[in-house]
Amino acid sequence: MLYENLEVIKECDVLVVGGGPSGCAAAIQSAREGAKTLLIEQSGMLGGATVNQDVVVVLSQNAVDFEGIWHEYMSEIFALDGARREEFGFLPLSIRGTVDPNVVRVVWDRLIQKSGADLILHCHFVDVIKEGNRIIGVVVNTRQGLGLIKVKTVIDCTGDAIVCNNAGAKWESGGLDSKYAMSLTKVMRLGGVESDEGVTKAEKEKLKQILEQECANGRYKSPLLTTGRVLYYINDKMIWYLKKRKELMLVTSRILNCDPTSYEDITRAEREGLQSLFEVYDFYKRFVPHCENCFISHISNQVGVRSSRRVIGRYYVTQDDAINCKKFDDGIAKVSFGIDVWPSNSYTAPAGNAGGISDKNILKDFEKRIENGDYFEIPYGALVADGFDNLMMAGRIISASHMAQAALRIQQTCMSTGQAAGYAAAMGVKKNLPPCKLDGKEIASGLSEIRKNTPLSWDKFTVDYYVNNVPKINKS
Structure with a gap:
């Protein structure tokens, strides 16, 4: 066996791979629930696309998608004077402002440390070790060389589904009629x-x-x-x-x-x-x-990627789910950003629908609904890799169609799916059940209670929009 003589460098209940918004949120929530949690990140800093690709813009049509750990994160950002509501001129109100990536690095590091999660930086994922449909170990490469981490559950938060791909999970990529999903951007x-x-x-x-x-x-x-x-x-x-x-x-x-x-x-x-x-x-x-x-x-240190692999999960979020603002009994995250496809084959075509929805009235209706405070939900099953007992994913790689992913790929939604995955993984440890056997309704209910008790970051991004633009939303 290729890795049979590797030194076991760590053992954990929940291993989170990737220290971006989804990975940090997953690790924080998992650790808070009492699971022995380890977060590994290939670079020397936490923050993912925010710090490495300069994805510093805060986006939301109606602020309903600001949930849970997002509020803790933004409260810390504001406390360190790390957010601004700047002039965005001709661009829509959905662009709320920017966060300082240097402050983001500090905030995530503090939140991870406070949660009790373990962290290894400059740690590269290499491979998985499986027994049937269960991952029992993850091979990593650190500054000391190759090592083995024994795991009970793995959450892929890499942005490119690197763990899921190596494990043999099913995935898709590309756009509606192209193998390329969206254009990339260097900021x-x-x-x-x-x-x-x-x-x-x-x-x-x-x-x-x-x-x-x-x-x-x-x-x-x-x-x-x-x-x-x-x-x-x-x-x-x-x-x-x-x-x-x-x-x-x-x-x-x-x-x-x-x-x-x-x-x-x-x-x-x-x-x-x-x-x-x-x-x-x-x-x-x-x-x-x-x-x-x-x-x-x-x-930016890295070119900005909007869409990569999308892992096939126990549930697949469709375009119709998005435009119909579908809700689920096991809904674990709200999405209230518009469909934002940056064309993969044009320098001048506008971002947005990019021809994906031919009936413009349907698109206008969807946009109007979210402007007035509506949203669609991501169900728990979209976070669990199909065909695996203990492999989960969070962030932009969850189980969704090209068009649905174009709405759910933004930072606060990544945090919401990460928090949900971390919570579920920890609940599985407590119940001695793999993620695939958990009751999604119970996960959604427990997560909702946690979020209700999270102090809101009533920042000016949120307050201004709530007060001036979304009077129908219950602000309690």
């Missing part, structure tokens, strides 16, 4: 912007003419510029990361036709994203008003 921040003002319509028209000329002259070769995408975020109001620091956040980048699970594609995406951003920076510095003295203050 850049520009500091030294000299005015709070954006550009006028006349200035933008002049920029368009300049861009066309500079592309024709061969100065710019990146499709971000040759297609005109670079102009999309240049308006009378710009997208600020931190206005007080005169720092813009640019999500201009789109990397097309990329499979994030392919080592060749993801390498191409990182390189293409990096090189194209320098052309974007050059254009801003040379030609965009108020940016003459700007500088690159930050480029």
Whole structure:
């Protein structure tokens, strides 16, 4: 046997792989329920896409999806002055503001430590060891070399379903009619912007003419510029990361036709994203008003991935579940963000439905419902890998269709599914039952009680929207 002589470096009830929003929430809740919990993270910090990919924007149509650990997280973020409600100009109100990734790192570390969960950083998942449909061990690679972790339950929070894939779980990926689900984005921040003002319509028209000329002259070769995408975020109001620091956040980048699970594609995406951003920076510095003295203050450590593998679970959340705002007896998370597909094959097509729902009236009805406070639920079965006794998943990789995943992939929903998975895994340990044998209704009920007793982070993101936009929601 390949791993028979490996040293057992840890034994735990619940192993959580991946220290992003879903993984941190899973580990925290599992530990709080008394399970011996271990969280492993391949990088040197917690926070996942928020800190590594600069996914710092807070998104929600109606704030109903702010649940449980999200409130604890945001309360800590605000206490450390790590959140802002900035000017987002022409973008919708669903964009609430930003969080500081450096503060996020600190907050997750504090919450994990306080929960009692064990943590290993710079720890890479390698493989699983199975007995039938049950995972009994996970092989990891640390700074000391290969080692074995004995487990009772594993929760995959890797964002790419790396554990589930290696274990042989069924999964799908891609979009409706393409093997590519969504475009990828490399995020850049520009500091030294000299005015709070954006550009006028006349200035933008002049920029368009300049861009066309500079592309024709061969100065710019990146499709971000040759297609005109670079102009999309240049308006009378710009997208600020931190206005007080005169720092813009640019999500201009789109990397097309990329499979994030392919080592060749993801390498191409990182390189293409990096090189194209320098052309974007050059254009801003040379030609965009108020940016003459700007500088690159930050480029995301990793390219941003919106969709990867989606593991097939005991329940599969469908597009119809989403647009009909379906509720479940074993619902463990609320989703109230719109369907947000970033086209995988176009630099200029708008994000959103991306042609997935042909009947625009159905889409408008769904959007209106969530604007008025409605939501759809994720049932417990979507967190349990089909064909396995003790393999769970949380975050953007849960069992869902392409279109449903486009709504449930955001941070607070990832935290909700993570908290639910951690709670269920710990309940399984207490009852001596694998996750596949647990009663989803009991899990949902127990989780609901926990969340009811969680102090709300009545932050300005939430309060402003509740008071001004969603009067029908019960705020008790």
